[in-house]
Amino acid sequence: MEYNISKPSMFLSQYIKYYWSIENCMPAGKEHIQRIVPNGLFEMIFYFGNKPKTTDPNKAINDNIILTGQLKNYHDLKVTGNLSLFAIYFLPNGISMFLDLPIKETFNYSIPLRLLIKDKVNQLEDDLSLAETFEQRIAISENFLITQIQKNEKKYKYDRIRNVINHINQAKGIIDIEDLASKTFLSRKQFERTFSDFIGTSPKQFLKVVRFQNAIYEKSKNTELNLTEIAHKCGYFDQSHMINEFKALSGRTPTDYFENGDYFSDYFG
Numbered sequence: 001m002e003y004n005i006s007k008p009s010m011f012l013s014q015y016i017k018y019y020w021s022i023e024n025c026m027p028a029g030k031e032h033i034q035r036i037v038p039n040g041l042f043e044m045i046f047y048f049g050n051k052p053k054t055t056d057p058n059k060a061i062n063d064n065i066i067l068t069g070q071l072k073n074y075h076d077l078k079v080t081g082n083l084s085l086f087a088i089y090f091l092p093n094g095i096s097m098f099l100d101l102p103i104k105e106t107f108n109y110s111i112p113l114r115l116l117i118k119d120k121v122n123q124l125e126d127d128l129s130l131a132e133t134f135e136q137r138i139a140i141s142e143n144f145l146i147t148q149i150q151k152n153e154k155k156y157k158y159d160r161i162r163n164v165i166n167h168i169n170q171a172k173g174i175i176d177i178e179d180l181a182s183k184t185f186l187s188r189k190q191f192e193r194t195f196s197d198f199i200g201t202s203p204k205q206f207l208k209v210v211r212f213q214n215a216i217y218e219k220s221k222n223t224e225l226n227l228t229e230i231a232h233k234c235g236y237f238d239q240s241h242m243i244n245e246f247k248a249l250s251g252r253t254p255t256d257y258f259e260n261g262d263y264f265s266d267y268f269g
Contacts, residue, residue: 001023002022003020003022004021004022005020006019006020006135006138007019008142012146014091014094015091015095016088016089016094016145017041019089019137019138020086021085022084023084024082025083026080026081026082030080031078032078033076033077033079034076034077034079035074035076036071036074036076036077037074037212037249037250038071038212039071039209039213039265039266039267040206040210040213040266040267041090041091041092041266042067042069042070042089042094043087043088043089043090044067044113045065045085045086046065046086046128046137047064047066047084048084048086048128048129050079050081050082052080053078053080054075054076054078055076056075058110059109060110061110062112063112063113063114065112065113065114065124065125066110066111067106067111067113067116068109068110068111069106069107069109069111069200070092070106070107070108070199070200070205070209071108072108072201072205073248073249073251074249074250086128086137089266092199092206093158093161093198096158096161096197096199097149097154097158098149098150099116099117099150100150101116102196102197103196103197103199103200104197104200107200117148120144120147124140127140128140128141157198158198161194161198161199163183163184164183168206168210172210172211172235173207173208173209173210173211173213173234173235174211174234174235177191177192177207180203191203208245210267211235211236211245212245213265214234214235214265215234215236216257216264216265216268217265217267218230218233218234219258219263220265220269223261227239227254230254242254
């Protein structure tokens with residue numbers, strides 16, 4: 001298996017968390033089940049080999065370039081044969097500057113990119129397919145994305161929401177929605193509408209995902225933490241509250257989720 005990961009250029013680092021790719025070939029007759037959980041980020045994936053099958057019809061991979069919006073809950077991917085992909089993880093506020101639509105329309109869906117961007121996608125797909133290295137694919141993607149940046153009235157609202165995301169990150173999701181709304185000088189109703197337009201989900205749902213990701217992150221840093229300590233550290237009312245949210249977002253209890261030791265926070269990692 002070949003795995004690559006790289007940070008974006010300085011200019012695009014305000015929108016993109018990182019690029020990654022994988023080349024893997026499953027032996028004939030073998031399969032791998034990968035559980036996908038909400039991580040607060042948007043992902044654009046370019047498939048060059050076999051496409052995984054999904055347990056959720058809203059996440060069906062029926063094209064070579066797919067954008068996955070904010071997730072409400074988990075789903076599983078079944079990987080067989082040759083898996084070859086290049087992917088871009090966008091920051092929660094990042095994707096809005098590349099698409100001319102309310103981002104909430106992507107909530108809990110995986111959507112072919114050509115349905116969101118009418119032109120240039122065929123050329124992008126051809127260029128990425130012909131690229132010989134991970135670095136070449138990054139350069140092609142960055143050139144494409146820079147031409148897509150929305151330079152319009154969206155920028156003012158974007159800056160407001162980006163500041164809100166910074167406050168959420170600093171608080172690790174332990175912050176009141178009224179406090180967030182006050183930082184944007186909007187009413188709560190206006191704030192929630194603007195937030196969902198740019199982040200693709202409600203503030204309440206997003207905070208739930210950030211707390212969940214922080215719990216994973218804290219446990220990965222210190223495997224000796226018990227569930228009570230994690231619940232207290234990550235802003236859950238109690239251990240029961242944390243268990244319920246873990247089950248809703250991952251389909252597993254915290255004990256089950258942490259059992260095999262193979263866990264990582266895409267959001268905080």
